[in-house]
Amino acid sequence: MRHPKGFSHVAVWVLALLPGVLALPFLWPSLDQPREVLNALGRITGIWGLSLLLMAAALCCRVPGFDRPFGGLTKLWQLHHRLGAIAFLLLLAHPLLLSFAAAGISLDAAVSTLFSSQPASVWGWVALLALMAFMAPSFGFFGEPEYQRWKWLHRLSGVTVILALLHTGLLSRTLPGWLAWVLWSTLALLAISALSYRWLYARWRGRSSYRVTRVTHPARDVVELTLAPERQRLSYRSGQFIYLTPDRVGHIGHREEHPYTLSSAPDEQDLRVAIKDLGDASHAMLTVPEGTRLWVEGPYGDFFASNPARPELWVAGGIGITPFLGRVREAVRAGRPLQVHLIDCVQDETRFLFADELKGAFEGWPDSQLTVHYFYREGPLNQAFIKRVCPDVADRAVYVCGPLPLLERAREALSACGVPAGRLVTEEFVLL
Ligand SMILES: Cc1cc2nc3c(=O)[nH]c(=O)nc-3n(C[C@H](O)[C@H](O)[C@H](O)COP(=O)(O)OP(=O)(O)OC[C@H]3O[C@@H](n4cnc5c(N)ncnc54)[C@H](O)[C@@H]3O)c2cc1C
Structure with a gap:
């Protein structure tokens, strides 16, 4: 897959981890007792939980073009989900670790650390419970969520970001005041700008x-x-x-x-x-x-990001033909033949979409080939089929688009054919 760990991914992780890394020197000197270690872990999970949550929010802006350095919107969403999931787990651990640390003093101290009546602590709990409610469907706790309902609920998790910021602003004393202010306001600005773009500007002006x-x-x-x-x-x-x-x-x-x-x-x-x-x-x-x-x-999206200096193999499944159809139409209009092998995986003859148009285009391109893989005849796509119809597969740049089962099969078969992961680009038709 392209952009496995591109610069943009690294930059996001660096920004997300920075507050915790800067906090380490302030936590380090006191780590001589188990209670202090637990306390330091409690603090660092809180800091990283919040910074990862803010970065996850910052990535949801969906500004056209912003997704391309990440390898497309699907890859950007995957990063957003990963950050959100790790933030969620860290924030769950945060109060527990602090309370375990206080248990070293007394049981009362542990309980009052966990359930303090201070407003900052209450905001923290409200943020955490809200996050649990809004993120539970993303983890599939209640089965596969209905997409629109999930999206509506997921949007509300923006509120938890504000509550978590309030909690940190009032309670956290790990970092020196000025440093905490600079870090949290920079990350908060990124997150709030992204949310404002998404829910205000894009809605009225971005379409x-x-x-x-x-x-x-x-x-x-x-x-x-x-x-x-x-x-x-x-x-x-x-x-x-x-x-x-x-x-x-x-x-x-x-x-x-x-x-x-x-x-x-x-x-x-x-x-x-x-x-x-x-x-x-x-x-x-x-x-x-x-x-x-x-x-x-x-x-x-960024499906055909570069023009590789090598022949291409396209594997389409059903409606996953659409990105390839765009490339074919572009080449036909420009009168520029392609050097490509298309394996179009369809159920049967009636499901061969845009058949005449595709056949017409490929007939005019001497260095290209169109193969139709009929499921009812051949069964699932496999290594032997690909090798038979496209013997030089290992030397090609490969693009796959289709339903998830086909993507998984194609990945396995292509890897067995010797296609390195860096030369395989996939487009999932699923964003959740
Ligand atoms: C990058 C990308 C490109 C796509 N290109 C095409 C295409 O060219 N032709 C085509 O027919 N389909 C395409 N799809 C799939 C199409 O978006 C879904 O089929 C459609 O959203 C289903 O909505 P529904 O309400 O009809 O079905 P539902 O039953 O509501 O949803 C079926 C599944 O589609 C996904 N889905 C539903 N709503 C959305 C949404 N708003 N955003 C993202 N995913 C959603 C969910 O995974 C859901 O489980 C593409 C999807 C993606 C992510």
């Missing part, structure tokens, strides 16, 4: 309006919409995706934003998106009539 001008159905449960800009035209690269929000009152999914990859070529005047019926909102898109107004936000 462009488009109208549906054409509706086609490449298969029974798939629709391709052509969208014409009402004002500003979006500039993007093939393989990127947008958030689409239908502005159709009474329509299921009204005002619900969903990510869809652009299947059009970047130099087309209009945008195109191909949508498969995978749930309520995407099902409703199948019946969107011409003239419907939609809001577009983006572009996001």
Whole structure:
């Protein structure tokens, strides 16, 4: 996978860990007794818990282009989730460790450390309980959460950031006052700017309006919409995706934003998106009539970040053909043949989406090849199939897009074929 530990990832971790690292010299000298060690651990988990939580909040801004140094929005979300999950565990440990440390003095001291009536302590508990309530669905404690409900609840965890800051500002004395002020206000500023961008600016100014001008159905449960800009035209690269929000009152999914990859070529005047019926909102898109107004936000993603100086292998699964379709359309319009092997994994002949268009393009490219993998005939994609149809697979740059089971199978099979992880780029159609 590209950008395994890129500069941006390192920079985020450095910023997130900095307050705790700077606090270490102030905790170190007193570590001569177990009680002091527990106390120091209690403090450091509090500091790192808060700094990781603030960095997780700072990453949720979704400014178009900000995600690219991270390898795309899906990779950025993964980092956001990792920071949030570690912060959650650290913040759970924080009061317990402090109370264990106080238990070295007396049981009363331990209980009053845990349940002090000081306002700062109360804010801390409110923040922690709220965080538990808002993050529990992210950990799947109550089964797979319904996406929109999860998103709504997850948004509220921003409140816990403010409460945790209040708690720290009133109670923490580990770092010298000026240093604590500089560190926490810098991280708080990053987090609050990100949240304000996301929930205020992006909502009103960060989206462009488009109208549906054409509706086609490449298969029974798939629709391709052509969208014409009402004002500003979006500039993007093939393989990127947008958030689409239908502005159709009474329509299921009204005002619900969903990510869809652009299947059009970047130099087309209009945008195109191909949508498969995978749930309520995407099902409703199948019946969107011409003239419907939609809001577009983006572009996001970094699927085809670089042009590798080697032939490419594309592996598409079902609707995961969309980023490749954008590249094909771009090359056809530019009259620039590609050097690519596409393995399109489909259930059967009726599920071979955009078949005529793809066959037409590949017939005109002497150095390219199109292979269709029919599940009903071949079974799941495997190493033997890939090796047979694409013997030089190990020398290619490989891009895979499709449902999660296919991604996992393809990763295994490609690794067994000798494709190094650094030459394999994947796009998941799942952000949670
Ligand atoms: C980067 C990316 C690119 C995508 N490109 C395409 C595409 O080109 N064509 C296509 O048909 N589908 C694409 N998808 C998938 C599409 O976003 C989901 O199918 C759609 O959001 C499902 O919503 P639903 O309400 O119909 O189904 P639901 O039953 O509500 O959701 C089904 C699953 O889709 C995911 N999902 C639901 N809502 C959202 C949301 N708002 N944001 C992110 N994920 C969500 C969740 O994992 C959920 O479990 C893409 C997804 C991602 C992340």
